[in-house]
Amino acid sequence: MKKDSKDDVSWRILKLWISIPRRIRLAFLWFVILGFSYLGWIKIIRRLFELE
Template sequence: MKKSNKDHLLWNMLKLWISIPRNIRVAFLWAFILGISYLGWVKLIHRFI
């Protein structure tokens, strides 16, 4: 893959990320964090039960 193509792809991804409204990005981030913490809690609970 040529460097220019890779840079172009990264730039398009960045533009797409910026074009997503901020509240949706924050919601996505929170969902990700909550999902990870939920999985962690489930593992902890299963360990003690």
């Protein structure tokens, strides 16, 4: 990929992200953060049960 096309793609993604209403963006970010933390907790709990 050339630098120009890479910048164009990132600019389009940024424009798309800005065009989405703020509440939906925040909900999406919270969903991603909670999803990763949930998966992390599942791994920790499974390891604890494996040790016993």
